[in-house]
Amino acid sequence: MTSITCIDDLRQLARRRVPRAFFDYADRGSYSEQTLRANREDLQRLKLRQRVLVDVSERDLSTSIIGEPASLPFSLAPIGLCGMQHGDGEILSARAAQEAGIPFTLSTMSICSIEDVAAAVDKPFWFQLYVMRDRGFVRALVERAIAAKCSALVLTLDLQVLGQRHADVKNGMTVPPEIRIKNVIDIMTKPGWAISVLRGRRKNFGNLAGHVKGMDSVNSLAHWIAGQFDPALNWKDVEWIRSIWPSKLILKGILDVEDARLAAKSGASALVVSNHGGRQLDGAPSTISALPKIVDAVGSEIEVMFDGGIRTGQDVLRALALGARSCMIGRAYIYGLGAAGQAGVAKAIDILRQELDVTMALTGTRRVAEIDGRIVVDDAR
Numbered sequence: 001m002t003s004i005t006c007i008d009d010l011r012q013l014a015r016r017r018v019p020r021a022f023f024d025y026a027d028r029g030s031y032s033e034q035t036l037r038a039n040r041e042d043l044q045r046l047k048l049r050q051r052v053l054v055d056v057s058e059r060d061l062s063t064s065i066i067g068e069p070a071s072l073p074f075s076l077a078p079i080g081l082c083g084m085q086h087g088d089g090e091i092l093s094a095r096a097a098q099e100a101g102i103p104f105t106l107s108t109m110s111i112c113s114i115e116d117v118a119a120a121v122d123k124p125f126w127f128q129l130y131v132m133r134d135r136g137f138v139r140a141l142v143e144r145a146i147a148a149k150c151s152a153l154v155l156t157l158d159l160q161v162l163g164q165r166h167a168d169v170k171n172g173m174t175v176p177p178e179i180r181i182k183n184v185i186d187i188m189t190k191p192g193w194a195i196s197v198l199r200g201r202r203k204n205f206g207n208l209a210g211h212v213k214g215m216d217s218v219n220s221l222a223h224w225i226a227g228q229f230d231p232a233l234n235w236k237d238v239e240w241i242r243s244i245w246p247s248k249l250i251l252k253g254i255l256d257v258e259d260a261r262l263a264a265k266s267g268a269s270a271l272v273v274s275n276h277g278g279r280q281l282d283g284a285p286s287t288i289s290a291l292p293k294i295v296d297a298v299g300s301e302i303e304v305m306f307d308g309g310i311r312t313g314q315d316v317l318r319a320l321a322l323g324a325r326s327c328m329i330g331r332a333y334i335y336g337l338g339a340a341g342q343a344g345v346a347k348a349i350d351i352l353r354q355e356l357d358v359t360m361a362l363t364g365t366r367r368v369a370e371i372d373g374r375i376v377v378d379d380a381r
């Protein structure tokens with residue numbers, strides 16, 4: 001791992017180790033990928049102010065996220081099918097997050113189930129919920145998250161219909177999944193991956209298999225899921241979830257000021273400025289360009305989190321400078337998982353930590369609470 005110095009190194013390694021269909025599933029975005037690219041480009045455009053002769057010998061990267069102490073100002077975002085990047089991927093990622101002292105979010109579309117992860121870690125994690133048409137199933141899922149002592153529910157709002165990712169269609173990552181000769185050959189050239197997935201405790205959607213009547217094969221479940229995303233999802237559903245979930249609620253997928261105002265009045269503890277990592281509405285603005293307006297409108301009423309395009313500690317600093325209280329890390333940790341399992345996720349977190357630490361020092365910043373618009377050149381706010 002000594003030759004791995006940045007997230008892109010982990011990405012290159014993941015590309016060699018993970019079968020093409022699953023690597024592309026993680027790496028690519030929807031349609032022409034304009035929003036995917038904009039997330040990165042707009043972050044990189046923000047220049048940081050170099051400050052000198054500030055005593056930065058004592059630096060502290062810790063903070064609190066929705067009231068929970070965190071050793072770093074970021075959490076791991078919910079990612080579907082982690083267990084297909086590496087066997088038991090959700091458990092390994094949760095363990096790496098807990099060792100680093102940051103929150104882990106388990107996706108509804110995970111391979112390991114809520115119960116699997118709860119049994120494998122000591123501290124509470126967050127659970128991400130998709131509201132399916134089958135509200136009885138949703139209620140049962142929420143009850144399982146309560147029983148597993150999840151400390152927050154992350155309700156994802158920006159996937160009421162599915163944006164097409166061309167690479168997924170071309171690779172047969174469709175619903176139901178297609179078994180293609182080229183995929184089988186590809187898998188045969190990735191024995192490390194194949195062994196880890198074969199040894200993993202599950203090969204199916206862990207939160208769904210055995211919980212949806214008559215739907216136990218990957219194919220039947222994939223069909224069920226495709227018919228379950230609910231285009232009728234609306235603010236009344238958020239009220240309903242609020243009424244059945246007793247703990248902290250995080251609304252994920254807010255990109256518009258008007259929606260942010262409604263989110264602030266919903267009783268949620270936090271919102272995540274997110275466009276699903278450029279995987280849903282192609283042509284939507286980058287999250288970093290949307291962030292300042294949302295912070296100005298509701299930042300004093302609700303905790304604002306940020307995700308989309310973070311690949312360096314400098315990016316974390318940029319988002320905090322523009323008003324985010326914390327970030328969620330998506331692909332950056334998934335590349336680590338695909339590259340080297342738990343050690344790879346730990347490496348990704350450590351790379352971001354070190355980059356953030358040095359960048360704070362070079363911008364004359366000692367503590368997370370000190371980070372504000374003064375850190376960027378021509379304060380974009």
Ligand SMILES: Cc1cc2nc3c(=O)[nH]c(=O)nc-3n(C[C@H](O)[C@H](O)[C@H](O)COP(=O)(O)O)c2cc1C
Pocket residue numbers: 025026027039077078079080107108109128156252274275276277278279307308309310328329330331332334
């Ligand atoms: C492979 C992959 C799967 C994802 N699955 C989910 C999911 O199940 N639920 C969800 O709310 N967001 C999901 N997301 C979106 C992430 O939570 C997050 O918003 C996004 O990855 C942030 O952008 P970044 O990858 O550029 O950091 C997924 C993203 C990726 C890359």
